[in-house]
Amino acid sequence: MRFIATADWQLGMTAHYLGDQARPRYLQARFDALRRIGEVAAEYDAEFIVACGDVFETNQLDRAVITRTFEALRQVPVPVWLLPGNHDPLDAASIYDDPAFTSRVPEQVHVLREPGVHAVAPGVELVAAPWSSKRPGRDLVGQVCADLDPTPPGTVRVLAGHGAVSSLSPDADDAAVIDQTALERVLNGDLAQVAVLGDRHSTTEVTPRIWYPGTPEVTDRSEVDPGNVLVIEVDPRTHEVRVERVHVGSWAFTVIEKPLNSDEDVTALEDRLAEVDAKDRTLVWLKLSGTLTMAENAHLERVLDDDRALFALLATWERHLDLAVIPDDHDFADLQVGGFVDDGVRELIGLAQDSARSAAAQGALRLLYRLARDTEGGAA
Numbered sequence: 001m002r003f004i005a006t007a008d009w010q011l012g013m014t015a016h017y018l019g020d021q022a023r024p025r026y027l028q029a030r031f032d033a034l035r036r037i038g039e040v041a042a043e044y045d046a047e048f049i050v051a052c053g054d055v056f057e058t059n060q061l062d063r064a065v066i067t068r069t070f071e072a073l074r075q076v077p078v079p080v081w082l083l084p085g086n087h088d089p090l091d092a093a094s095i096y097d098d099p100a101f102t103s104r105v106p107e108q109v110h111v112l113r114e115p116g117v118h119a120v121a122p123g124v125e126l127v128a129a130p131w132s133s134k135r136p137g138r139d140l141v142g143q144v145c146a147d148l149d150p151t152p153p154g155t156v157r158v159l160a161g162h163g164a165v166s167s168l169s170p171d172a173d174d175a176a177v178i179d180q181t182a183l184e185r186v187l188n189g190d191l192a193q194v195a196v197l198g199d200r201h202s203t204t205e206v207t208p209r210i211w212y213p214g215t216p217e218v219t220d221r222s223e224v225d226p227g228n229v230l231v232i233e234v235d236p237r238t239h240e241v242r243v244e245r246v247h248v249g250s251w252a253f254t255v256i257e258k259p260l261n262s263d264e265d266v267t268a269l270e271d272r273l274a275e276v277d278a279k280d281r282t283l284v285w286l287k288l289s290g291t292l293t294m295a296e297n298a299h300l301e302r303v304l305d306d307d308r309a310l311f312a313l314l315a316t317w318e319r320h321l322d323l324a325v326i327p328d329d330h331d332f333a334d335l336q337v338g339g340f341v342d343d344g345v346r347e348l349i350g351l352a353q354d355s356a357r358s359a360a361a362q363g364a365l366r367l368l369y370r371l372a373r374d375t376e377g378g379a380a
Helices: 022-043 063-073 140-145 180-188 263-274 294-308 339-352 358-374
Strands: 002-006 049-052 080-083 109-111 116-121 124-128 156-162 194-198 204-207 210-212 228-234 241-247 252-260 282-292 313-316 322-325
Touching: 002 022, 022 049, 022 063, 022 228, 049 156, 049 194, 080 124, 080 156, 124 140, 140 156, 140 180, 156 180, 156 228, 180 194, 180 204, 180 210, 194 228, 252 263, 263 282, 263 294, 282 294, 294 313
Parallel strands: 002 049, 049 080, 080 109, 124 156, 156 194, 194 210, 252 282, 282 313, 282 322
Antiparallel strands: 002 228, 116 124, 204 210, 228 241
């Protein structure tokens, strides 16, 4: 028995960090990922797809998000089971009860509304732990596993949950954390054969039988291995589990850390950016450090200005920016600005050496240098 495990689609997310041109393309990519998941299901002859929570970014979404979701899912050739998570819980305002959802949901799409065991195919059961509120105050997976009977002979049982397991949770005191030790007892006792969980956006193997598929399209620069789904195969007779990662994402979030202390370093960064594929689907944050002259910094600014038009996002990560720009003897002399500008330059250089006023002075010098360079000194 083979199925596709996925999670954290977060359809309708705002992507506020993107500009007006890139944002619609990124949001559309999340719907396109659903079609690719369907293609993977067909390629691997999977029996169904289970999405383990946070299908939608929130319960309050524009009707068009639901419409576009269903348009993508209609092309999926196998049943799709949706588990409500903390972003889209089954509360009073649940998106799964919205008429825009209930009136148009494709026939092969099902919502795991009730906790417990669901027969989803001949010889296959899903044990579902849906969220009914954003703060359940208890281990939903542990609760649904407490009353499990042994798996019937010849049956495969898959546990679908959402949330952080205790070994990965940043808050050990959170009552909603999944007790990993208890979950392992369930799996070792063959009450279920594999557990797939949502919430963690990086594809993660907790144990050989506990997995986070991760988000099918990257959502944050901190994610280690996003953009995948899991193809999981369980032998109905031996209950042996095999898991394969399949990449379906088309976007990339990248952090480039680069010390810059010479013009050669700037050229090396330029070459590094040139090597990036699919720039229109790549977000890059730069962690820059070092010391540059005015001329070297002008080179850097030209590189970044040119490449910003190519990338979906190219930005410096301000919290990790430690780049000083210090004029040398040739910066302004070579531009031959002369006159009162020379006096201003000397004054700004003095201020740039004052730690309390260096940032403003360096900014002024960079602007002055750029103006002088662009006008060849004549209009500066």
